[in-house]
Amino acid sequence: MEWDWDFVRQILPTLIQGVKITILATLLGSVLAAIVGLGIALARRSPNKALSRTVGWAAEFIRGTPLLVQLYFIFYVLPDVGILLPPLVAGVIGLGLHYGTYTAEVYRAGIDNVPRGQWEAAKACNLSGRQTWTHIIIPQAIPPMIPALANYFIAMFKETPLLSAITVLELMNQAKSVANTYYRYIEPITLVGAFFLAISLCSVILLRWLERRYGKIER
Amino acid sequence: MTQWSGYLGLILQGALVTIELTLMGSVLALVMAFLAGLGRLSRFFALRALATAYIEFFRGTSIFVQLFFAYFVLPLVGFELTPLQAGVLALGLNVGAYAAEVVRGAVQSIGREQHEACIALNLGRWQGLRHVILPQAFLVMLPTFGNNAIELLKATSVVSLISLADLTFQAQVVRAQTGNTMVPFTTILIIYFILALLISWGVRSLERRMARGLDGVRV
Amino acid sequence: DDSKLDQLKSQGFARVAIANEPPYTAVAADGKVSGAAPDVAREIFKRLGVGDIVASISEYGAMIPGLQAGRFDVVTAGLFMKPERCAAVAYSEPVLCDAEAMLVKKGNPKGFKSYEDVAKDTSATIGAPGGGTEEKLALNAGVPRERVIVVPDGQSGLKMVQDGRIDAYSLPVLSINDLMKKANDPSLEVIAPVQGAPVYCDGAAFKKGDEALRDAFDVELAKMKKSGEFAKIIEPYGFSAAAAVSTTRDKLCAAK
Amino acid sequence: MIKVDAISKSFGTFKVLDGLSMQVMPREKLALIGPSGSGKTTILRILMTLERIDGGHIQIEGEQLYHMERNGQLLPADERHLTRMRQKIGMVFQLFNLFPHKSVIDNVTLAPMLTKGTPRAAAEKRAMELLDMVGMADKAKAMPAQLSGGQKQRVAIARALALQPKIMLFDEVTSALDPELVEEVLNVLWRLCAETDMTMLLVTHEMGFAHDFADRVLFFDRGRIVEEGKPDEIFRNPKQERTQGFLKKIIAAGHRV
Amino acid sequence: MIKVDAISKSFGTFKVLDGLSMQVMPREKLALIGPSGSGKTTILRILMTLERIDGGHIQIEGEQLYHMERNGQLLPADERHLTRMRQKIGMVFQLFNLFPHKSVIDNVTLAPMLTKGTPRAAAEKRAMELLDMVGMADKAKAMPAQLSGGQKQRVAIARALALQPKIMLFDEVTSALDPELVEEVLNVLWRLCAETDMTMLLVTHEMGFAHDFADRVLFFDRGRIVEEGKPDEIFRNPKQERTQGFLKKIIAAGHRV
Ligand SMILES: Nc1ncnc2c1ncn2[C@@H]1O[C@H](COP(=O)(O)OP(=O)(O)OP(=O)(O)O)[C@@H](O)[C@H]1O
Ligand SMILES: Nc1ncnc2c1ncn2[C@@H]1O[C@H](COP(=O)(O)OP(=O)(O)OP(=O)(O)O)[C@@H](O)[C@H]1O
Numbered sequence A: 001m002e003w004d005w006d007f008v009r010q011i012l013p014t015l016i017q018g019v020k021i022t023i024l025a026t027l028l029g030s031v032l033a034a035i036v037g038l039g040i041a042l043a044r045r046s047p048n049k050a051l052s053r054t055v056g057w058a059a060e061f062i063r064g065t066p067l068l069v070q071l072y073f074i075f076y077v078l079p080d081v082g083i084l085l086p087p088l089v090a091g092v093i094g095l096g097l098h099y100g101t102y103t104a105e106v107y108r109a110g111i112d113n114v115p116r117g118q119w120e121a122a123k124a125c126n127l128s129g130r131q132t133w134t135h136i137i138i139p140q141a142i143p144p145m146i147p148a149l150a151n152y153f154i155a156m157f158k159e160t161p162l163l164s165a166i167t168v169l170e171l172m173n174q175a176k177s178v179a180n181t182y183y184r185y186i187e188p189i190t191l192v193g194a195f196f197l198a199i200s201l202c203s204v205i206l207l208r209w210l211e212r213r214y215g216k217i218e219r
Numbered sequence B: 001m002t003q004w005s006g007y008l009g010l011i012l013q014g015a016l017v018t019i020e021l022t023l024m025g026s027v028l029a030l031v032m033a034f035l036a037g038l039g040r041l042s043r044f045f046a047l048r049a050l051a052t053a054y055i056e057f058f059r060g061t062s063i064f065v066q067l068f069f070a071y072f073v074l075p076l077v078g079f080e081l082t083p084l085q086a087g088v089l090a091l092g093l094n095v096g097a098y099a100a101e102v103v104r105g106a107v108q109s110i111g112r113e114q115h116e117a118c119i120a121l122n123l124g125r126w127q128g129l130r131h132v133i134l135p136q137a138f139l140v141m142l143p144t145f146g147n148n149a150i151e152l153l154k155a156t157s158v159v160s161l162i163s164l165a166d167l168t169f170q171a172q173v174v175r176a177q178t179g180n181t182m183v184p185f186t187t188i189l190i191i192y193f194i195l196a197l198l199i200s201w202g203v204r205s206l207e208r209r210m211a212r213g214l215d216g217v218r219v
Numbered sequence C: 001d002d003s004k005l006d007q008l009k010s011q012g013f014a015r016v017a018i019a020n021e022p023p024y025t026a027v028a029a030d031g032k033v034s035g036a037a038p039d040v041a042r043e044i045f046k047r048l049g050v051g052d053i054v055a056s057i058s059e060y061g062a063m064i065p066g067l068q069a070g071r072f073d074v075v076t077a078g079l080f081m082k083p084e085r086c087a088a089v090a091y092s093e094p095v096l097c098d099a100e101a102m103l104v105k106k107g108n109p110k111g112f113k114s115y116e117d118v119a120k121d122t123s124a125t126i127g128a129p130g131g132g133t134e135e136k137l138a139l140n141a142g143v144p145r146e147r148v149i150v151v152p153d154g155q156s157g158l159k160m161v162q163d164g165r166i167d168a169y170s171l172p173v174l175s176i177n178d179l180m181k182k183a184n185d186p187s188l189e190v191i192a193p194v195q196g197a198p199v200y201c202d203g204a205a206f207k208k209g210d211e212a213l214r215d216a217f218d219v220e221l222a223k224m225k226k227s228g229e230f231a232k233i234i235e236p237y238g239f240s241a242a243a244a245v246s247t248t249r250d251k252l253c254a255a256k
Numbered sequence D, E: 001m002i003k004v005d006a007i008s009k010s011f012g013t014f015k016v017l018d019g020l021s022m023q024v025m026p027r028e029k030l031a032l033i034g035p036s037g038s039g040k041t042t043i044l045r046i047l048m049t050l051e052r053i054d055g056g057h058i059q060i061e062g063e064q065l066y067h068m069e070r071n072g073q074l075l076p077a078d079e080r081h082l083t084r085m086r087q088k089i090g091m092v093f094q095l096f097n098l099f100p101h102k103s104v105i106d107n108v109t110l111a112p113m114l115t116k117g118t119p120r121a122a123a124e125k126r127a128m129e130l131l132d133m134v135g136m137a138d139k140a141k142a143m144p145a146q147l148s149g150g151q152k153q154r155v156a157i158a159r160a161l162a163l164q165p166k167i168m169l170f171d172e173v174t175s176a177l178d179p180e181l182v183e184e185v186l187n188v189l190w191r192l193c194a195e196t197d198m199t200m201l202l203v204t205h206e207m208g209f210a211h212d213f214a215d216r217v218l219f220f221d222r223g224r225i226v227e228e229g230k231p232d233e234i235f236r237n238p239k240q241e242r243t244q245g246f247l248k249k250i251i252a253a254g255h256r257v
């Protein structure tokens, strides 16, 4: 089978439609994941054992099972209990929940990585718990989290093709639809691959920059 | 009346395929991880470049795209692969690229002083790596390898989309036969979770065994 | 040349693509492949000296690319003959014929009779298998792309109608009837046949270049049609043997 | 005055302090010496409320540290009580523990501004005086990462002084420093000792300094005070065998006493 | 004999060694002293081939260290040449650098078995002799994590000796130890010094030990040798102002000279 540039030109506009949805899903999913992760991290630190255990197990469960199946579940099973979500919303919720369990770990590690000496120095300075968090711990914990969070958001971006399984017309679905119409797979799939590679290579550069900028605090 | 026992049989068959994929994919990923991870640390530019290209390519493009590429496009250019081979290849190469960075990071995390001790004892590069650096680095890698294996397990669900009869696929079949969505999906979510727990339990006990006597040194 | 057939004979089985859409194709609880199309194919291959068929389930859209990529030797999945498809693959003579149907909510609230009706109602959405005949029929009738929802499988389509995510789900008549039978849901209704949509017939689809194998297949198919064995296989599934005998590949591939 | 009464402390099954009692007079300069692992750091951390005690009582200026009296009953102290008690105490750590994301002057002004509501201008004025005292006024705008170990430790001392504690705790404040930098910090401690009337407790391995600095020396071993007395007595005429052995080793290792 | 001829070494733009030359006689015991950052560690690391030099030459027992002669030409040394030269040299590090995943005896036997192909039995026999010499025979099966700092350092010394180098380099081998543990290690060094005919180069802040141990003392400052001589000359009668200043500070900091 030969590579056909005319065909590429013909399908490009359709694929760009898909790119828009892909990016939208990633952005919304990232925001949700950042918030969900914070919720999970806080709940897991909570002194309320029942809460922290339950949330802990739920997060483990979500992290240990495939996003694809979770998407099926949200899209096809939840309506049975009366929750009917449009495909894109279901997809964003799936991404946000799934990656929220990862960002929660980033938050946790960021906080745990502030050395114990800093907590003790804060106490020796007689700061209150709240002051210790806002003035000492959080300012030191956040910068190293930024590259790690960005890393997960990029990973999420690469998983958006899964949304095609719940009828979201993102890039991969558009590509398949094109392939189905013209019985040619080579161009659409290669283009999708090239697109993901291009974005990922750019994001590698962004990540390196973030790491340099925020990665380490000099002590 | 629905013959659940027969359908459970189907799902268990799917579980076998999932396990098979996870195991074979993990072996390939492990091999690639060490080849590429150490390649990236090599003194030779060509090896470094090759390893970097492999890692960036497979981390950069989505597993989804890689799978479709292996399944639909490779045969067009003369590479015949069974669905199982395509699945193992895509999963192993993809996760191997992530794990390669783990190998590299772990080797680099072993302090420079250990490398220097090797030089001072006149060990060759390979001897030092083999007897001093890797045994210590492996302990650092293990927990992350466990996570990688779980990521691989989860990614196997995607092969259902290239008609490999894994868990997710069989759940779809059962769903088509019975018209029931909730039961098959809930069942496979639980099976996936159990498999993930098994992996992390296995890795943890391996870690404990290997860390014996090393208490308080690293990790 | 007969090299492809010889190859199948020596390996002892043929790889077929199916869709798991009863009654065309189905996978039983024990994993055994059945359905009208595979049953016909199995019998014919047996006569050609190929012991068995091995099926893999695939989306409709993936079948022709998979055939071209050499993933299967033949598609026996109710892939209806149409001029563009005839150009992409080598069809056998017709096997299974069926008209199109739509699954809608009880009482057909939007009053659909044809794909054009769906096109006219600007709020209506219709589901169809990706890469299937129904998707193209809807698009050709003027339903815009964003209102044609690509649904991965029949069960999902049924569910989406039940949940009100789509207003209609279109498949061949017998497939819809089978879905309805399983769902047994009084809140749904079948519109069959869809007005203005032609009766389609499928054939076994071979890779371009495997015409020799296709021709051998045709010879056995013709024999079976004549002897009545063909009818014996497909009629229990609800298909009409007479419809398949009354038309030809050349007619269907030429149809506009 | 500090009154430590039969306190005990375990980590897991390991008993670090076992019924330890001691008293420190107001303005007294106390040196705590003893072998590694003997519990010197632990007692300072307990006084700073960084560790809880398992048993016993501590009084600081007549008030219970870990307990509060309510209706004639002794209850475990709550956070408010601890906060109030901590105002009396400051601590300087072996590894400085400066806040790495704040400049030198911000390190010093942070606590007064937050805990006492001192206005920024006043806090900075006072901070500059303290930095001047420790010889670090010219580095007020620097970040901790730009300082040498000795300089960091001097800032840490200024930071602890900014809250004007009555009692200052120093835990091996020179032992993380290069030999040449030790002097800088010891000089600051000398001045502090001479100029203020704070009670000072100092854990150190610098025997020479302990000798010259302290009003009284406590020798710790395995969580107990084995010997105590005036520096001259302890260093010239140790009575206990354990003390003699310790000092002999230290001398053999090349330290001046 | 070691001949260092006008070597220079920079890190980035910072020149650490600048045309340094020195000679060490066979069996000589040399002490290197000087302020922090003066390049003492760097010269040892260069001799151990842990750093490359930017210019100059080093000869060890008449052979070039960083160069090799091929057809009358001096070429940069390749890995094989370096491996051969390293057989003559051993080094003990400030932070011990034991292999934490190997038992004490495996630490000692690893290098002989791998680099010389010594059979396990012979390597273990020799290792036990060495461990016995440093007083660690009873801990042969222990893991490094179970040892105190002084014990670790003694194992590190045994490990370096196992390769029977002609030249041993010691870089502040006691300065990471608690004062009480320093003695253990110094004792081992004394014995070593008395019993073997190895050439020994020792960087230390233990002036007393340097005084008693060394045949000759080199005083480093900013990458140059400012003063050298017999220990008595240097410590009692330093000629250079810089040396006098350094020794005064060290004394003030409480170290015996
Ligand atoms: N958080 C902890 N968990 C377990 N054990 C601890 C902890 N903190 C201290 N210890 C143990 O308590 C004992 C006393 O420790 P402490 O730090 O008070 O000794 P020290 O006299 O300050 O010694 P050094 O001179 O080495 O600083 C030691 O054996 C130490 O291992
Ligand atoms: N890898 C390196 N990169 C940059 N600078 C370095 C490096 N290693 C050493 N230096 C610098 O070279 C100088 C000499 O260092 P060296 O370690 O030789 O000093 P030293 O005499 O051993 O000091 P110390 O007594 O503190 O151990 C120092 O200023 C140090 O900061």
Ligand SMILES: [Mg+2]
Residues within 6 Å of the ligand: D040, D041, D042, D171, D172
């Ligand atoms: Mg201590």
Ligand SMILES: [Mg+2]
Residues within 6 Å of the ligand: E040, E041, E042, E171, E172
């Ligand atoms: Mg040094």
